């Protein structure tokens with residue numbers, strides 16, 4: 001067995017059951033460094049300087065398959081019942097976005113135009129993967145200083161699955177419910193509330209609100225919410241991408257200043273593949289009820305749970321003040 005998705009009937013949540021993951025081995029040489037392209041599987045996409053050949057050096061951003069993937073394009077999509085249980089094969093994709101040719105460049109130190117390229121690559125991969133009718137959802141995450149990670153080279157991970165990822169499913173259900181009662185997007189409501197309240201704002205730019213959510217799950221958890229309603233990241237404008245690149249760099253420097261260079265996780269929450277419907281009226285209101293955003297979580301390893309409730313020992317208002325001051329001090 002390579003892997004399969006099993007549904008927990010009691011909670012409705014999917015579990016990926018598989019053999020233990022073998023991570024990339026950064027032996028002597030880093031497989032993500034220019035000149036070592038032969039150490040990765042053939043590339044899926046890349047931005048290159050003019051004249052540079054695929055699978056050789058000269059790239060600016062490079063996307064390759066994960067070596068030991070959670071989900072694979074080559075698998076068949078099998079949905080089957082096993083007695084009363086459901087299982088689905090791991091048909092999808094697991095990709096690595098190598099963000100910068102430089103081996104140990106942290107996000108805070110990356111050139112802004114390089115962050116811009118990475119953000120366009122996210123858009124390109126989302127568009128491409130959503131053309132696949134067997135892919136239901138695509139999740140882009142980025143771990144900085146992951147404990148036990150062998151490769152410090154900056155990269156993001158793209159997972160495309162034949163199911164909707166759990167946290168996105170919860171958000172989609174909540175957003176739809178809010179819309180059905182109020183005919184408004186819950187995230188647009190949050191935007192208005194937070195801008196009026198001011199206490200949890202970290203930054204307000206022409207395109208984005210950066211804030212610590214009212215019920216942040218950990219100290220200094222931060223959301224970047226577009227001020228213009230849109231359910232899918234792929235529709236982002238060039239001005240929006242430029243603004244977002246500056247915010248990501250700024251937030252990385254701010255976390256460094258406020259929290260002493262902490263590990264952090266970034267997750268892009270965006271609409272699933274709306275072209276794939278299991279039920280006829282699925283996604284009927286998603287364009288109006290869901291709103292893409294980024295979630296940044298410093299010290300994700302400190303996420304503490306008591307009886308299923310998250311414990312946050314830094315009040316969000318205090319965290320926002322700390323981050324505002326740290327942002328100002330980094331300028």
Ligand SMILES: [Zn+2]
Pocket residue numbers: 030031032033102103104153
């Ligand atoms: Zn490297």
Ligand SMILES: [Zn+2]
Pocket residue numbers: 185186187188189228229230289290291
């Ligand atoms: Zn909205």
